[in-house]
Amino acid sequence: MIFLDLVRRRQSVRQYLSRPVERDKVERCLEAARLAPSASNAQPWRFVVADDPALVRGLGRAGYNRFTREVPAFAAVIREPGKAVSRLGGWLAGRDYRLIDLGIAAEHFCLQAAEEGLGTCLLGLFNQRRVKKLLGVPPGRRVQILIALGYPADSQIREKRRKDLDRMRSYNRYGG
Amino acid sequence: MIFLDLVRRRQSVRQYLSRPVERDKVERCLEAARLAPSASNAQPWRFVVADDPALVRGLGRAGYNRFTREVPAFAAVIREPGKAVSRLGGWLAGRDYRLIDLGIAAEHFCLQAAEEGLGTCLLGLFNQRRVKKLLGVPPGRRVQILIALGYPADSQIREKRRKDLDRMRSYNRYGG
Numbered sequence: 017m018i019f020l021d022l023v024r025r026r027q028s029v030r031q032y033l034s035r036p037v038e039r040d041k042v043e044r045c046l047e048a049a050r051l052a053p054s055a056s057n058a059q060p061w062r063f064v065v066a067d068d069p070a071l072v073r074g075l076g077r078a079g080y081n082r083f084t085r086e087v088p089a090f091a092a093v094i095r096e097p098g099k100a101v102s103r104l105g106g107w108l109a110g111r112d113y114r115l116i117d118l119g120i121a122a123e124h125f126c127l128q129a130a131e132e133g134l135g136t137c138l139l140g141l142f143n144q145r146r147v148k149k150l151l152g153v154p155p156g157r158r159v160q161i162l163i164a165l166g167y168p169a170d171s172q173i174r175e176k177r178r179k180d181l182d183r184m185r186s187y188n189r190y191g192g
Numbered sequence: 193m194i195f196l197d198l199v200r201r202r203q204s205v206r207q208y209l210s211r212p213v214e215r216d217k218v219e220r221c222l223e224a225a226r227l228a229p230s231a232s233n234a235q236p237w238r239f240v241v242a243d244d245p246a247l248v249r250g251l252g253r254a255g256y257n258r259f260t261r262e263v264p265a266f267a268a269v270i271r272e273p274g275k276a277v278s279r280l281g282g283w284l285a286g287r288d289y290r291l292i293d294l295g296i297a298a299e300h301f302c303l304q305a306a307e308e309g310l311g312t313c314l315l316g317l318f319n320q321r322r323v324k325k326l327l328g329v330p331p332g333r334r335v336q337i338l339i340a341l342g343y344p345a346d347s348q349i350r351e352k353r354r355k356d357l358d359r360m361r362s363y364n365r366y367g368g
Contacts, residue, residue, distance in 0.1 A: 018194055019307045020220065023227045023300060039363075044196065046361045050354050051199045052299075055316055059354060063361040071364055094366070113316050115288070116337070119295030123228075124199060127303075131195045140231055140289050152366045161292070178226050178235060185222045185239040187215075188247055190270070190328045 026127055027174055029135025030083040032166035037067060037089045041132040042165075045091070048128035054117035060098030061121050064151050065165075066090045074150045075162070078143040088166035092151055093122045095160045115160065122161045135168035202303055203350055205311025206259040208342035213243060213265045217308040218341075221267070224304035230293035236274030237297050240327050241341075242266045247326060251338070254322040255315060264342035268327055269298045271336045291336065298337045311344035 042065055049063060066072050067089045075092075076085040095114055126136040139162040147159045178184075218241055225239060242248050243265045251268075252261040271290055302312040315338040323335045354360075 019198055019304050020224055020227075022195055023224050023304075026229070028229060043357070046357060048196055048199050050357055050360055051196075051352055053202070053204060053302075053314060055314075057353065059360065061360065062366070064366050065361065065363050068364045113291065115291035116295035116298075116316065119292035120299040122292075123296040123299060126229075128195050128199075138229060138231075140292065151364075154366065157366075176227055177233065181219070181222060181226055184226055184235065184237065185241065187241050188244045188327075190238070190240050190330065190333075 022127055022130055025173055026130040028137045029168045030137055031169040032086060032088055032135060033169055034088060035167045037134060037166055041134060044132065045125045045128040048124040049121040052121040052124045055113055056099055058098035060096045060114045061118055062094040062096055064092045064094065066092065071150060075147060078146040079139060080141055084164060087164040091125060091163040091165055092147065092159045093118055093161040093163065094153060095158045118160045122163060125163060129165060135166060137164040139164060198303055198306055201349055202306040204313045205344045206313055207345040208262060208264055208311060209345055210264060211343045213310060213342055217310060220308065221301045221304040224300040225297040228297040228300045231289055232275050234274035236272045236290045237294055238270040238272055240268040240270065242268065250326045251323060254319040256317055260340060263340040267301060267339040267341055268323065268335050269294055269337040269339065270329060271334045294336050298339060301339060305341060311342060313340040315340060
């Protein structure tokens with residue numbers, strides 16, 4: 017039951033120590049993200065890790081939550097063009113399936129971070145234009161997720177508030 | 193480095209033994225999915241696990257890949273309405289951010305399956321109408337992902353083909 021323990025340990029952290037994050041730990045988080053699966057193995061992502069203090073301050077101010085101003089590092093998950101073949105299915109369905117791939121890769125990053133004793137928080141809403149400018153992201157790309165990253169100020173694991181299993185799964189028939 | 197080992201072990205499996213999948217293992221996969229993070233903790237998902245042989249055969253024929261006809265079980269990941277507040281951000285951005293949440297929950301399921309010695313394969317394209325009908329999914333919901341599930345016919349771990357780390361990450365500036 018090792019993975020379930022890690023899942024329970026991963027939690028959204030909104031208060032961090034000012035202690036910097038070692039790059040060897042960040043590299044293992046990136047390696048976990050690199051190995052993530054994606055539709056047609058398109059890997060439609062790039063990660064930009066910000067650990068320069070001035071840059072991190074700028075990114076923190078581009079967030080819509082006050083806590084992002086006190087985060088020691090960020091990882092920006094950028095949506096890349098990917099492969100035409102895997103974009104086609106999404107286009108046909110009127111949806112961008114790359115979001116599924118990016119979510120998976122970002123979560124691999126966060127789970128490895130939890131294993132390293134680091135805290136994370138996935139952010140989906142922020143000032144897109146400002147973040148792109150700060151990181152030098154070219155047109156046609158989108159910063160889809162910002163991951164706040166650092167040592168948690170409080171290492172206590174909170175109980176997760178989730179729907180009961182009976183309200184989220186059934187066998188052989190919806191809702192059954 | 194336990195999580196990275198699990199990440200290396202999770203791979204897309206397209207050939208399965210006919211051996212049935214024990215429900216206690218499936219329940220732990222569902223528990224891992226249940227505990228996944230989501231925007232505003234909306235948990236916009238439901239899982240329907242199909243292990244009834246006749247139903248599984250029907251679902252297999254709704255896939256666009258031949259291998260799905262020989263899969264012993266499926267888990268359908270269904271997109272639920274979720275919370276209005278978390279749909280709003282996505283609507284403003286012209287995107288359905290629930291896809292990120294569903295990708296993460298589905299991957300939690302697959303990683304726990306790997307821990308249980310089970311193989312999985314994430315499927316994004318299949319006959320939506322047929323799958324919804326077979327599972328009794330009400331209107332307004334969408335089967336976003338089908339997860340093929342079973343004991344792998346071949347337990348060998350393949351080398352993953354992925355972009356080099358240098359081509360997917362940089363520090364403090366895009367593409368560095």
